[in-house]
Amino acid sequence: MALGEFELIARHFTRPARRAVLGVGDDCALLQPAAGMQLAVSCDMLVEGRHFLPTVPPERLGHKALAVNLSDLAACGAEPLAFTLALSLPQADEAFVAPLARGLWALADRHGVDLVGGDTTAGPLNLCITVFGQVPAGQALLRSGARAGDELWVSGELGDARLALEVFRDRVSLDAAAFAAARRRMELPEPRVGLGLALRGVASSAIDLSDGLVGDLGHVLQRSGVGAEVQLDRLPRSAALAAQAAEVQQTCVLAGGDDYELLFTAPPARHDAVQAAGRAAGVAVTCCGRIVDRRGLAVVDGQGRPLGSLPRAFDHFA
Ligand code: ADP
Ligand code: MG
Numbered sequence: 170m171a172l173g174e175f176e177l178i179a180r181h182f183t184r185p186a187r188r189a190v191l192g193v194g195d196d197c198a199l200l201q202p203a204a205g206m207q208l209a210v211s212c213d214m215l216v217e218g219r220h221f222l223p224t225v226p227p228e229r230l231g232h233k234a235l236a237v238n239l240s241d242l243a244a245c246g247a248e249p250l251a252f253t254l255a256l257s258l259p260q261a262d263e264a265f266v267a268p269l270a271r272g273l274w275a276l277a278d279r280h281g282v283d284l285v286g287g288d289t290t291a292g293p294l295n296l297c298i299t300v301f302g303q304v305p306a307g308q309a310l311l312r313s314g315a316r317a318g319d320e321l322w323v324s325g326e327l328g329d330a331r332l333a334l335e336v337f338r339d340r341v342s343l344d345a346a347a348f349a350a351a352r353r354r355m356e357l358p359e360p361r362v363g364l365g366l367a368l369r370g371v372a373s374s375a376i377d378l379s380d381g382l383v384g385d386l387g388h389v390l391q392r393s394g395v396g397a398e399v400q401l402d403r404l405p406r407s408a409a410l411a412a413q414a415a416e417v418q419q420t421c422v423l424a425g426g427d428d429y430e431l432l433f434t435a436p437p438a439r440h441d442a443v444q445a446a447g448r449a450a451g452v453a454v455t456c457c458g459r460i461v462d463r464r465g466l467a468v469v470d471g472q473g474r475p476l477g478s479l480p481r482a483f484d485h486f487a
Pocket of ligand 2: 287288
């Protein structure tokens, strides 16, 4: 069934605000961060064919659109408050919009975030979310805080989203169970919000992995004015990925993209505190390298030999 614009907003995207002062329905929403808190704001767009395949179930698309945004708050150690949704849809088709909204609300409810506004238009399928979070003034985790001597850490496992993409591209084959698991990692990423909060005051820098480790770590190194040595064998990966050819593994863990894990640094004296943060958040954390004075990124194999060339990071315009 097709819906009108306002009917669609009212039916699927309007709920009473819990944390916001004012939610959907007026010209602006009103947010009030707690005393002493700074507002953390981030925006991410998902475009069909670019960021997701037409095969993605709409419920998972709703989840992912919010998840990738919450992941940015996680990387800053910010607590999610609210988000807006700008939605461009080819048709206001109930069979598509209802599950999309369901996936979105399920994740929003788990993190207690309010949908406080947005914009809805006909056009190519495109979802753009802006999230608002709060973080104690001066305590946000930034890309610029890595220092020589820091340990380099990563949460969860890397590369499964890319592995699933390689299956869709017919370059890799997996058994049905392994493919379903990898596909979940691609379509239902879990933003590491709890870990980001637990790392405040512990990590020296952080970023979320959206474009692949090589590229995203490169942003941290550049902003921090340091270099890094990463141990390839220590980068955590699923059994399904570990069973692939070495070249596939390297591409997936180093340049996979769509992992939405946190990559962060901390002084060695905080090693136990990082592990405690991981336990508190219920997320595995793995020390996979260190920050060095010498600029640049070296990825070394099990024998300590640097890889000759690194897979290129994802760039929308390259
Ligand atoms: P305006 O004309 O002021 O831009 P709209 O008519 O576009 O307002 O939207 C009406 C109300 O519905 C506003 O409060 C807006 O924030 C909200 N809204 C529009 N689209 C969405 C959406 N996809 N999700 C949530 N709220 C939305
Ligand atoms: Mg509008």
